[in-house]
Amino acid sequence: MRAINRKILRDLVGMRGQALAIALVVASGAATYIMSVSTLDALESTLAAYYREYRFADGFAPLKRAPRSVAARLREIPGIQMLETRVLAAANLTIDNFDEPVSAQIVSIPESGPLLNAIYLRSGRMPDPSRDNEVLVSDSFASAHQFRAGTHFYATINGRRRRLEITGIAFSPEFIYQVQPGALIPDFKTFGILWMPEDALAAAYDMEGAFNDVTFSIERSANIKEIIDRMDEILARYGGLGAYGREDQLSNKYLSSEFDQLRQMAVIFPAIFYGVAAFLLNIVITRVIATQREQMGVLKAFGYATTDLVLHYLALVAMIIAAGIAGGIALGAWLGQALGSLYMEYYRFPFLLFHLRPDMIFVAALISGVAAGLGTLHAVYRAASLPPAVAMQPPVPPRYRRSFLESLPLARSVSQPTRMIVRNLERRPLKSVLSILGVAAACAILVVGTLFSDSVDYIVRIQFQFAQHDDLNVIFNEPASAKAISSLKAMPGVRYAEPFRSVPVRLRFEQRSYRTSIQGLPHGAVLRRVLDSELKPAPVQEHGLLLTDYLAGILHVRPGDTLTVETLEGERRVLRLPLVAVAKEFVGVGAYMELEALNCAMGEAPSISGAYMETDSEHDKEIYAELREMPRVAGAGVRANALRNFYETMAKQALTFAFFNTLLAASIAFGVVYNSARIGFSERSRELASLRVLGFTRFEVAYILLGELAVLTVAAIPIGFFMGRGLGAFMISNVQTDLFRVPVIVDPSTYAFAAIVVLASALISGAGILRKIYKLDLVEVLKVRE
């Protein structure tokens, strides 16, 4: 090996501590990138393959009831490729040793198995079409209750209780994200999907020879909007609730919004990590060059050209980076796989296609290489192009001057060491600013890492503290007479009940339209309230609608405008209603009106769709048992369950993306702080030793160096908070959907956590430096010629 190359290896060993810190930062950057990109790629390609192989429908059309003969007319719509009719039913389940209300959606299986939304049978067998008590259950529901083939439970379908036996556990592309209507997030214990042979379900649900849901796929060239319009026309007289494309399908919609968020993280986090890594490299390489100035002078004196030296130091840096990249790719692949499996639990994919594609590795290496190259090239080139005679001389004493702060009157009383700190910071303002920015960037990623959970936590707090006060809500399977509320109130343990009416509608304003439902709430309702932008109750009105601000935005309506409301139930009246006010809601897009006025506008007798109730917790079991037996009750939601489930899910999610990022961000924070301190020490060990010789104590000397570190760290933290919040706001602004709008909320504990990690990094680094100061060999340092 050439002697000059041997020098690279020996130099590397000599600076191993710092080389390791740099490699770690590069590895963190590469790992974040590989982790994000490979997870995203795995989820997206799994989803695509799953949708394709299990023929996820292009469109859906729910309705009240139509005879099977109507299907032929639907199939004639131009552009339809495949079309299936089916029966969807709601059921209440009774499960041994589980008292809380459990509801299920039952999906019918045609005799020859579904053509669209095919079933992936994980275990067991398909139900026997000739039997009326066999079902498949969704995988998530099965594992929440430890069901397996052969387990049985009771279901109340249409008021009739029957014993059902599980024949198998299944997945479906339609229910990757399974959330109960009206709930915020999936609760696998209280909501499940069941599949039952079509004839058996139709018989149980009074749907013989009829259907209440349509799924279809379209030809490649077809226009889905035209098909939907045509389908709505045909189904209108059968109680059509409005057909929709797969982009509006609940599970798919959640997935796309979550994938959007992941995609952003896959860009923003690695960008920050690499930015910080490049910055670190620049500092360290500049310093290495500074210490090697003399050697470069010698090499040049003996005829090495500037380009030789640039290549020499680039090779040194390349080895550090290569180690970092290799480690980062391995770590990233491992984390990506771990993260993919965690997401599997949440998204219920039957399989996961995880590949580490060569182009990901190439991009990771390229980004690291370019970041490192840019970081080092300038520093090396500048030092290597010094004339050798100058390079071999000790550097000119840096220019110091009285600092600005010293001109302040207070400064007279400041000690000499403090003056040194201030002058050193002011002498190289760019370096100080960059150090602060580096630490601030690390602090910022720590803030962003937990900002999402803070924001979602805030949504839930608002929802349950201000808007939603009921202990229990009950939904009927179809509108009931207003008298039904009294039978609910009569149940033991029910202290108070408030009815509501929910009417599916299509809202139109100018050329825009949106399918949702109008909730009718009584005057002065206390259990469910609509909030205005100041989180104060916004009263529902008789003469007009209250819309969620986001929906008003979609439709471009302002209070005072009049909307066309096509009701999709009963007489299917078309109403003209003014928008009276706008409500603030983070979840869903709702429209609200006073209950009686809504009944009146629908031209129906006072009727309700369900009720919100306040109950005594001692009577919960009795209430749940009684509700299960009520034929009209399609489902019930328990506040305590929703909250428990939410916090459990949040805890699990904190373990995923954000958690890994936080770990990596913490390692960056440490890398930056440690390197700043370490470099400061190396650059100034001679000066510090001289001070020791002059009689300064170790503590006084440490103060000069660590004081500077403290000033930089303390200055960086608030800037990091600010940057983190801004970055979070930017990321959040791109994930606003009609499912939920995330406000930018940073909990004080998030700031505290970020600050603690940064301060702890500073303390540990400071302790390391302190040890070096204690071990400073005065004679040796002074003997070394600069």
Added chain:
Amino acid sequence: MAEPRRVFSATGITKVYHMGDVEVHALRGVDLELYAAEFTVLLGPSGSGKSTLLNILGGLDRVTSGEVTYEGRDLSRASERDLTNYRRHYVGFVFQFYNLIPSLTARENVSVVTEIALDPMRPEDALELVGLGDRMDHFPSQLSGGQQQRVAIARAIAKRPAVLLCDEPTGALDSETGIVVLEALMRVNRQMGTTTAIITHNADIASIADRVIYLSDGHIVRTEQNRDKKEPRDLHW
């Protein structure tokens, strides 16, 4: 005896440094000639400009004004690439503080130079020549000052340079070690016919030179031909 061949020729050279806020006039108009195979000592107190002059002759630095030629080629107007080539193929340097590369052994410190030279000696031979055959695999930190300086000389001569320029080669050494180092330099000068220039502020060393050039305050004050040239072993200081 034929007129010795002129190797270096400098006319009216000046050099101004900007050290921070201070302007330093290191050379204030120097005319000088050096001849092939000659052993010259440049003598002067510190700050007299002798290091600057040596650096300019060696292509380590450039003049502010004036002209320097080496074998007829103009160093004062040479490009960076030409200067690098000049240093690579014609010049050997020895510095006061040795300037070895601490991460390389004695042999490797020499190899670093032989690897880029056109017709080098084996690094081992160069080290033998300075009497360090038994220290080849030692790192600089394992060698005494005199040994380090001899490695530096081995490094300088290993490429068989036409010119050997030494900046206070004995400045950091005691007299006994200094004499060993001077003997090594003298041997190279005699065996290889290398044009050698040594700068020093030690007047005793001047007595081993063919010619002594006295510098003071950026000027050459006088030049002396040495009639009674001594051997290094006869010196003591």
